Amino acid sequence: MxxxxxxxxxxxxxxxxxxxxxxxxxxxxxxxxxxxxxxxxRRQHAWGELDIGAPFLTVQTPPPEWGQLEEQGLLVARRFSACRWQDGAVQTLPDQQHYLVAPSNxxxxxxxxxxxxxxxxxxxxxxxxxxxxxxxxxxxxxxxxxxxxxxxxxxxxxxxxxxxxxxxxHWQPGWTLLLQFDAPLDLPDIVEFVGHPLFQRLVHLSSLPGRDHRACYSLQLLPAACEALQGKVLEATLLPCLEALGQLVHLPVLLHCDRQRWQLVSGQRxxxxxxxxxxxxxxxxxxxxxxxxxxxxxxxxxxxxxxxxxxxxxxxxx
Ligand SMILES: Cc1cc2nc3c(=O)[nH]c(=O)nc-3n(C[C@H](O)[C@H](O)[C@H](O)COP(=O)(O)OP(=O)(O)OC[C@H]3O[C@@H](n4cnc5c(N)ncnc54)[C@H](O)[C@@H]3O)c2cc1C
Structure with a gap:
């Protein structure tokens, strides 16, 4: 028992x-x-098996067991290119190291x-x-x-x-849009947004090793943007986001889209x-x-x- x-x-x-x-x-x-x-x-789509929550496992000090898990091939540590969007300007950031599990975390x-x-x-x-x-x-x-x-x-x-x-x-909404284009965007693997009205982070999911999809992205929205879009159908959420993303980079044809609605804890960690x-x-x-x-x-x-x-x-x- x-x-x-x-x-x-x-x-x-x-x-x-x-x-x-x-x-x-x-x-x-x-x-x-x-x-x-x-x-x-994770969610299985016709376009691949997608991480609909955390795209990476981020650690400052890897727990001792993680070394063994890397040796066993379960965990993979990788560096990813990154940039910051702030007030309309894009600044290159140092590469970021994160851990991953294939085919999904x-x-x-x-x-x-x-x-x-x-x-x-x-x-x-x-x-x-x-x-x-x-x-x-x-x-x-x-x-x-x-x-x-x-x-x-x-x-x-x-x-x-x-x-x-x-x-x-307290709860606050933290939605993620999952997007697949017909070609990758001309951006680093990770884009962090500071002071953007809608976006928090864009991650090129297909750049992660061992994934079975191509040109798939996870676009994390700000809580205030989620609140403003509350109750709207997927298309109505998508439209302003694609418009804003299109101002940052040329957008190839959008093939697929999905939305994951998380409820996250607000405030400081x-x-x-x-x-x-x-x-x-x-x-x-x-x-x-x-x-x-x-x-x-x-x-x-x-x-x-x-x-x-x-x-x-x-x-x-x-
Ligand atoms: C969009 C997004 C991006 C993220 N990015 C990163 C990142 O880049 N790096 C990073 O390290 N982390 C990231 N995270 C955070 C990371 O996913 C979490 O910190 C981690 O997975 C939390 O694990 P946990 O076990 O504490 O909680 P959870 O994973 O939330 O597990 C709690 C479980 O409890 C269950 N539960 C709740 N209530 C009940 C109940 N009454 N009865 C039974 N079961 C219940 C839930 O269904 C859930 O399965 C991200 C998360 C999201 C959503």
């Missing part, structure tokens, strides 16, 4: 479950979606998920004294410890009223102190990118604290 429940099958939840299993602590991961990976999601989550007990399409609705209930009021189990590894607002909604933990955050992530009484630990500095690096690091805390509780029980 599982001793620990993990809510969320993104990098943080899966890594935590894998490492607890390695310590002999049985875990069950509950994931509301059918697919694994959270914001490292979601492969990291499938690697971590091997052999784990995962309940997919299971949205946890309540966590009270270790007892989990799903959205249909079904009892999911009674656990000695719970890791909330969902994004901040979803973890916030799951905290029991009696919990000592406090998550202060958080770095919560360890004590602020642990509720001893309720046996809950918080994990996820948002409490450990953001990005895949934050998600990875956050799992370490959760594993240490749960193994400590576990050994105290014996």
């Amino acid at each position: 599982s001793q620990v429940a993990l809510i969320g099958a993104g990098v943080a939840g899966l890594l935590c479950a894998r490492d607890l299993n390695r310590l002999g602590i049985a875990c069950t991961v509950f994931e509301k979606s059918r697919g694994l990976g959270g914001r490292l999601a 979601n492969g990291l989550c499938h690697y971590l998920a091997e052999g784990l007990d995962i309940r997919r399409a299971c949205r946890v609705a309540s966590v009270e004294g270790g007892k989990l209930i799903d959205e249909h009021q079904q009892f999911l189990g009674d656990f000695a410890g719970v890791v909330l590894a969902a994004p901040a607002p979803q973890s916030q909604a799951l905290l029991p009223a009696a919990s000592s933990l406090n998550i202060d955050c 958080m770095q919560m102190p360890d004590a602020a992530r642990i509720d001893e009484k309720q046996r809950i630990v918080l994990a996820g990118d948002w409490c450990s500095g953001g990005g895949v690096e934050g998600a990875w690091h956050s799992a370490g604290l959760a594993v240490a805390q749960l193994s400590q509780w576990q050994s105290a029980c014996h």
